[in-house]
Amino acid sequence: MEKEQRIAWEAQCIQEEPPACSTTCPLHVDVRQFMKEMAEGDVNEAYKVLRKNLPFVGILGRICTHPCETKCRRGEVGGALAIGSLERFCVEHYGSPDRVKLLPRKSKTVAVVGGDVAGLVAAHDLRKKGYGVTLLEPGNHLGQSFRKFSEDLLPDSVIEEELGALKDMKVDVRFGATLDAAAFEALCTEFDAVFVDRTSSECASLPLEKDNDGLIGVDPITGGTSCPGVFAGGKEGEVPIMLAADGRKGALSIERFLQQAHMTIGRENDGPYETRLYTNLEGIAPLDRVRCADPDVGYTLGEAVQEATRCIQCECMECVKVCQYLAHYKKYPKKYIRQFFNNEKVLLGAAHSSNQTINSCTNCGLCAEVCPNDLHMGEVCLEGRHAMLQGNYMPPSAHEFALQDMEFSTSDEFVTCRHQPGTQQSAYLYFPSCQLSATAPAEVLESYRLLCENLSGGVGILLGCCGAPAYWSGREALFRETLKTLRQQWQAMGKPEVITACCTCQSVFSEHLPDIPIKPLWQVLENNALIDNACREKDAGKTIAVVDPCSSRYDPEIQNGVRRILGNLGFTLEELPLSGELAECCGYGGLVFNANPKLDNAIVTRRAGENERDYLAYCAMCRDKFVNVGKRTAHLIELLFPSVAGNDPWARGWISWSERRKNRRRVKDELLVNLGETVEHTVESYEKIVLHIDSELLRTLDSRRILESDLRQVVFHAEQTCKRLRHNQSGMFRANHKMGNTTFWVDYAPEDEGYRIHNAYCHRMNVTGVK
Amino acid sequence: MKFSEEEIQNWKCETCGEGLVMRKVEFSYMKGSFHAELPACPKCGLVLITEELAMGKMAEAEKALEDK
Ligand code: SF4
Ligand code: SF4
Ligand code: SF4
Ligand SMILES: [Zn+2]
Numbered sequence: 001m002e003k004e005q006r007i008a009w010e011a012q013c014i015q016e017e018p019p020a021c022s023t024t025c026p027l028h029v030d031v032r033q034f035m036k037e038m039a040e041g042d043v044n045e046a047y048k049v050l051r052k053n054l055p056f057v058g059i060l061g062r063i064c065t066h067p068c069e070t071k072c073r074r075g076e077v078g079g080a081l082a083i084g085s086l087e088r089f090c091v092e093h094y095g096s097p098d099r100v101k102l103l104p105r106k107s108k109t110v111a112v113v114g115g116d117v118a119g120l121v122a123a124h125d126l127r128k129k130g131y132g133v134t135l136l137e138p139g140n141h142l143g144q145s146f147r148k149f150s151e152d153l154l155p156d157s158v159i160e161e162e163l164g165a166l167k168d169m170k171v172d173v174r175f176g177a178t179l180d181a182a183a184f185e186a187l188c189t190e191f192d193a194v195f196v197d198r199t200s201s202e203c204a205s206l207p208l209e210k211d212n213d214g215l216i217g218v219d220p221i222t223g224g225t226s227c228p229g230v231f232a233g234g235k236e237g238e239v240p241i242m243l244a245a246d247g248r249k250g251a252l253s254i255e256r257f258l259q260q261a262h263m264t265i266g267r268e269n270d271g272p273y274e275t276r277l278y279t280n281l282e283g284i285a286p287l288d289r290v291r292c293a294d295p296d297v298g299y300t301l302g303e304a305v306q307e308a309t310r311c312i313q314c315e316c317m318e319c320v321k322v323c324q325y326l327a328h329y330k331k332y333p334k335k336y337i338r339q340f341f342n343n344e345k346v347l348l349g350a351a352h353s354s355n356q357t358i359n360s361c362t363n364c365g366l367c368a369e370v371c372p373n374d375l376h377m378g379e380v381c382l383e384g385r386h387a388m389l390q391g392n393y394m395p396p397s398a399h400e401f402a403l404q405d406m407e408f409s410t411s412d413e414f415v416t417c418r419h420q421p422g423t424q425q426s427a428y429l430y431f432p433s434c435q436l437s438a439t440a441p442a443e444v445l446e447s448y449r450l451l452c453e454n455l456s457g458g459v460g461i462l463l464g465c466c467g468a469p470a471y472w473s474g475r476e477a478l479f480r481e482t483l484k485t486l487r488q489q490w491q492a493m494g495k496p497e498v499i500t501a502c503c504t505c506q507s508v509f510s511e512h513l514p515d516i517p518i519k520p521l522w523q524v525l526e527n528n529a530l531i532d533n534a535c536r537e538k539d540a541g542k543t544i545a546v547v548d549p550c551s552s553r554y555d556p557e558i559q560n561g562v563r564r565i566l567g568n569l570g571f572t573l574e575e576l577p578l579s580g581e582l583a584e585c586c587g588y589g590g591l592v593f594n595a596n597p598k599l600d601n602a603i604v605t606r607r608a609g610e611n612e613r614d615y616l617a618y619c620a621m622c623r624d625k626f627v628n629v630g631k632r633t634a635h636l637i638e639l640l641f642p643s644v645a646g647n648d649p650w651a652r653g654w655i656s657w658s659e660r661r662k663n664r665r666r667v668k669d670e671l672l673v674n675l676g677e678t679v680e681h682t683v684e685s686y687e688k689i690v691l692h693i694d695s696e697l698l699r700t701l702d703s704r705r706i707l708e709s710d711l712r713q714v715v716f717h718a719e720q721t722c723k724r725l726r727h728n729q730s731g732m733f734r735a736n737h738k739m740g741n742t743t744f745w746v747d748y749a750p751e752d753e754g755y756r757i758h759n760a761y762c763h764r765m766n767v768t769g770v771k
Numbered sequence: 772m773k774f775s776e777e778e779i780q781n782w783k784c785e786t787c788g789e790g791l792v793m794r795k796v797e798f799s800y801m802k803g804s805f806h807a808e809l810p811a812c813p814k815c816g817l818v819l820i821t822e823e824l825a826m827g828k829m830a831e832a833e834k835a836l837e838d839k
Contacts, residue, residue: 355837355838356838393838395834395837395838396801396837397833397837398837704826722785722786723785723786723815723817724785724786724817725782725783725784725785725791725817725819726782726783726784726785727781727782728780728781728782728783729781733785734782734819736820743820745820745822745825759822761822761825761826762825763820763825763826763829763830763833764800764833765798765799765800765829765832765833766798766799766800767796767797767798767818767820768797768798768799768804769796769797770794770795770796770797770811770816770818771794771795771796771797
């Protein structure tokens with residue numbers, strides 16, 4: 001991940017942007033956190049939150065005109081939070097202010113001219129930062145604008161107490177100061193910077209350029225005046241909180257000026273601004289503002305807590321809400337991106353958890369669909385996988401099994417490319433997909449027969465794999481190689497229109513082989529009236545839930561077409577919580593089933609429980625994965641070809657990886673037989689071994705990704721070499737054999753013509769010596 | 772890694788006809804290597820790795836080494 005890319009991705013995730021209340025607050029109080037503390041009844045912590053951003057918090061907390069409330073998102077569902085009243089409650093409840101903690105004293109000094117709100121805040125902020133501050137007030141009172149409130153709202157004693165902080169902070173306050181040109185000249189020499197509070201009328205006479213209103217002219221971003229080092233803010237008639245914001249702006253500018261930092265960079269968000277945070281209010285029940293029982297007294301603690309509880313705690317998290325993977329690792333994309341980047345560039349792949357995390361995304365794209373800025377974590381993770389391969393720290397076991405399965409599907413065992421029997425050209429090319437051939441071989445053959453009989457111009461067939469596993473695992477070269485082969489095969493067939501029965505193939509072709517015309521089988525069947533709407537008569541009226549595969553996300557035509565077909569067959573349809581453009585992945589995507597079987601299982605198990613109806617899938621992997629966790633699920637192709645022997649869509653159980661390979665071989669063999677070709681297989685000696693395995697053990701071994709051919713090879717090897725252990729009582733053998741990166745162990749005993757398998761397991765670690 | 776006496780005594784190396792004894796076995800995977808006391812044939816060195824060991828400790832170690 002390059003730095004620019006990281007920054008661009010990070011910028012897309014706005015989860016860390018502050019909520020509207022904070023960005024509307026001129027001093028950016030963390031209202032959300034304040035509400036959280038208040039909701040917990042922790043008034044002291046809530047006070048600390050206010051104090052962080054509000055100077056003279058006892059004053060501003062009482063009299064702020066709370067512009068934040070105008071933008072509070074709760075306002076759209078009930079009524080805006082009573083932010084002003086709660087702040088008042090909090091500061092009244094807390095009592096006397098604590099001492100302000102100062103940074104170590106700096107050598108630079110600042111003069112603040114005029115002691116109304118802007119000047120007070122500037123003096124407070126600068127002194128807090130460690131500068132020496134002298135406050136020159138022409139009159140004999142500070143905080144004129146504070147003194148216009150009734151004693152009820154803001155008691156004098158509170159003003160005195162809060163402003164007393166300046167004395168504690170060792171701000172040198174001088175009353176009755178003369179403000180003429182000469183005095184000003186002297187100030188500019190004596191102090192390193194000056195802030196002028198324009199609220200005080202005496203300041204108008206200072207020798208600084210004026211604006212159209214006769215006020216000291218200031219730069220809108222910095223508050224800088226015509227004289228370098230002199231800043232100004234405040235304006236008669238403004239509300240105190242805006243005056244305070246002006247004072248803060250001046251203090252920030254002076255700090256930058258004294259540090260010789262850039263004056264304007266990154267100051268877009270100094271005052272109130274529009275937040276980029278997105279918060280979805282869907283499903284949030286409206287709640288009206290909590291009224292105080294006695295308006296004269298204000299909120300009681302109970303009422304205040306209740307009111308604060310109405311805060312939505314605005315945040316985005318749209319993607320995390322819908323993606324089990326993102327939720328599983330307990331972060332949100334901006335954090336993931338940072339973590340991946342650090343793992344790659346700083347730790348060079350040593351962070352175990354990042355490697356796992358990057359390999360656990362299904363690449364389904366749901367996040368991009370719900371994200372206000374379309375951030376696609378699948379792309380981030382894919383890039384992460386490329387980096388892992390390049391940096392040589394991709395865990396070898398992460399995708400090995402899936403890639404071996406793909407290797408099978410792109411080998412002679414399965415690959416076939418032929419014109420329709422008896423023809424020499426193809427107007428169409430049926431590409432049923434490796435996974436559908438693996439799970440529904442008879443239906444694949446039957447659908448091919450139907451296409452051949454009904455479409456004119458010849459329907460060729462291409463058995464193979466679209467290369468999705470290579471793509472998902474980050475094996476770019478292999479993926480490109482696979483695409484190249486597909487293109488060549490398509491060209492050799494005369495560039496026919498491709499018909500596929502797999503949404504993943506469809507999307508791989510559309511995206512990576514865009515010049516190859518491709519259509520889903522379902523559409524072709526429907527358009528050519530090849531669906532017998534009465535074929536599911538006995539199921540008519542059955543209610544089922546449709547499972548859209550994640551790869552159908554951007555193809556509403558397929559999604560609607562499938563629903564139409566099902567409706568015409570007489571089914572009543574229910575929708576899963578997320579479907580259509582929000583379709584979820586079954587866990588096969590991104591090869592998560594291989595890299596993180598636990599998460600994969602959790603995903604499919606949760607999804608299986610989302611609707612009690614039988615499911616109907618139109619992706620082979622979806623069908624098999626739901627069935628694998630015990631959910632009755634049929635594949636669309638099974639509904640359409642009821643004449644196929646043994647076709648009982650919802651009753652068909654799980655299918656092993658070994659069987660999947662057998663089925664692919666079967667599709668190829670039968671096709672070749674139909675073409676009148678002789679089918680020849682070189683059968684290895686070990687393949688002739690007969691195994692007896694009970695069904696439960698078969699499942700266990702399948703989940704360990706141990707194939708029957710693995711078992712045969714171990715037994716064969718042990719029988720040949722006699723290198724094996726023998727159990728004294730039972731006579732059972734235990735033998736091992738290393739194949740590829742894996743050592744397989746098998747417990748077995750001769751039985752009838754063949755061998756009974758009692759158990760098998762495997763490991764990747766190698767025995768290198770015995771002492 | 773513990774082995775019950777029984778587990779060890781139950782097995783015999785077929786080729787050598789020997790019972791198993793505890794031996795120091797060296798393992799390697801990726802860039803890591805380590806050793807463990809495991810039952811093995813005293814003559815030919817055929818090692819016994821149990822299901823528990825393979826699916827437990829060894830699998831964990833493999834994961835750890837893969838992500839290093
Ligand atoms: S949807 Fe996710 S990635 Fe997008 S902004 Fe929200 S939290 Fe960030
Ligand atoms: S609901 Fe809470 S977090 Fe959201 S804008 Fe209102 S006060 Fe702020
Ligand atoms: S691509 Fe899918 S699995 Fe990956 S983060 Fe996005 S929603 Fe989650
Ligand atoms: Zn031996």
